[in-house]
Amino acid sequence: MNQAISITMLDGVINRTIETVETSKSQIFEIAENARQEGNSLKFDLHELRQEIAKVISKVDELELSYRRARARLVLVSRNFNTYTEEDIRIAYEEANRIQVELSIYRERENNLKKRRNDLERQLRTLEETIERAEQLVTQMGVVLGYLTGDLSKVGAVLEEAKKHQLMGLQIIQAQEEERKRVAREIHDGPAQSMANVVLRSEIVDKMLRNDRILEAQMELHELKEMVRLSLADVRRIIFDLRPMxxxxxxxxxxxxxxxxxxxxxxxxxxxxxxxxxxxxxxxxxxxxxxxxxxxxxxxxxxxxxxxxxxxxxxxxxxxxxxxxxxxxxxxxxxxxxxxxxxxxxxxxxxxxxxxxxxxxxxxxxxxxxxxxxxxxxxx
CATH class of the missing domain: 3.30.565.10 (Histidine kinase-like ATPase, C-terminal domain)
Structure with missing residues (x-):
């Protein structure tokens, strides 16, 4: 009778523990998913930002060339004041000054954009580290749940048998969890990343079409088609590894x-x-x-x-x-x-x-x- 009561109490403790671990596992998984979604958003922003930086750098190079030419023009008219009028000198000075001001503005904009890019890259690295730590915790909790959710109807016999096979059981469960983690990683690094990239590229194509950049959009769609084909091949390979049909x-x-x-x-x-x-x-x-x-x-x-x-x-x-x-x-x-x-x-x-x-x-x-x-x- 006392043994039955003890087993009932033990079952209650284990069930409550299982509920707590499962809740914690779900919460950690939700944190990882939220971080992954935020990471995808940051990647999109980073992609847009890098494109904008490239445009600004190109503009800075263009203005620097224009400024050198304007300075050369100003030196020329200043030295040959007998040939050029005061109006010519004033125009050359104002043009050089205008270009210099615009160049300063674009240089400042380039620096600000680069600072923002560096901040986004740091945020993305932090999110990736968070996701990795969350996945490790989920794997560890999966090992714990694998033991806690076993058949507890004969606790005494199970505990006695577990003493003999504890090492084997732990290693097998660890191997199973590592296999699940490997499959999850393959899906995350392969098809999931490709699908996220498809969404990103689709938004780029949408912008191109709205700006009547038809040829660029067609080229982007061709790359999208190839990306989807490779993702499908990855999915089929993963399915074959799990269970060859x-x-x-x-x-x-x-x-x-x-x-x-x-x-x-x-x-x-x-x-x-x-x-x-x-x-x-x-x-x-x-x-x-x-x-x-x-x-x-x-x-x-x-x-x-x-x-x-x-x-x-x-x-x-x-x-x-x-x-x-x-x-x-x-x-x-x-x-x-x-x-x-x-x-x-x-x-x-x-x-x-x-x-x-x-x-x-x-x-x-x-x-x-x-x-x-x-x-x-x-x-x-």
Whole structure:
């Protein structure tokens, strides 16, 4: 009875904590979004300001040339007062003085515009730092929520099990949050920035059309079209990384072939895909898991192995599917890596294979490359 009351009280405390963390996370996200919108507005103002500065600088250069000519004219008529009349001298003096005054005004305007530009650039840097700090806080809170929102119906058993798997759980959640952050960053730095730029350029085109600058507007629209096309390609790439639709449409092997081709083009690492047996229909979850295992292995090769060649072997057996990924890289000390606690990529792959009721075997040593083998039971 006391245990039930304790668990109920613990549930209440955890639920209130979850609500507080979620509220704080939403508020931080709102701060980041507001800062991002203000940043986009500042970028637009900065773009307009830089254009205006360029025009003022051009005008200053023009006036400086005119002033030199007017000064030369004034010197000429002053020295040759027998040739020129007093009226000529007065006109030359007034012209030189007029240009000098206008030049001073434009120089002052140039200095003021540059000061304003520098202020806007400082504000923009401050906003970008605010956004980065807010994103870090959201990621950290996501890790906390990942633990707090777990199944608490059997707290005693969960706590006991958590002692055994605490390190693995923390690392897996951290990896998930980092992956979410990576996707968010890709969207923010790619399509989101491009769309913000499209809005900015659209406003510029609108101004051009209102000023009857048709040819410039057409050129700007052509660049907009190319920008949207590149943004669409970025979105499709991000979608493919999240969940390749070709898995359901084409199957596992063609999707791996397509991914490996892109991987080779990007990394210049040669990957040989070998398939034994005939590909059989697999459950969607199994296909996705196998694809992720290959993806994770190749990512590890790219980041850590220093390899030139990789072999990916996929073997369809009776009620069993075997996947082997072998590289000719530098290898590593497996026990030392695990003891350092920096092997959550390996732990994640092992966890994924265990969810499929399969096994994972790792063979590696310094200077000897790495071989990872997965055996997954399946029913065709």
């Amino acid at each position: 070709a898995l359901d449409d084409l199957g596992l092997v063609p999707t791996l072939q397509k991914y490996i081709q892109t991987y080779e083009d990007r990394t210049k690492i040669s990957v040989d895909l070998v398939v034994f047996g005939v590909e059989q229909p697999l459950q969607s979850s199994v296909k996705a898991a196998l694809f992720r295992l290959v993806q994770e292995c190749l990512n590890n090769v790219e980041k850590h192995a220093g390899a030139s060649n990789v072999q990916v072997k996929l073997e369809f057996l009776e009620e069993m599917l075997r996947l082997v990924v072998k590289d000719d890289g530098v290898g590593f000390d497996k026990e030392k890596q695990i003891s350092k606690g920096s092997s959550f990529g390996l732990l994640g792959m092992r966890e994924r294979s265990q969810l499929l009721e399969g096994t994972m075997e790792l063979q590696t040593s310094p200077g000897e490359g790495t071989r990872v083998m997965f055996q997954i039971p399946v029913k065709f």
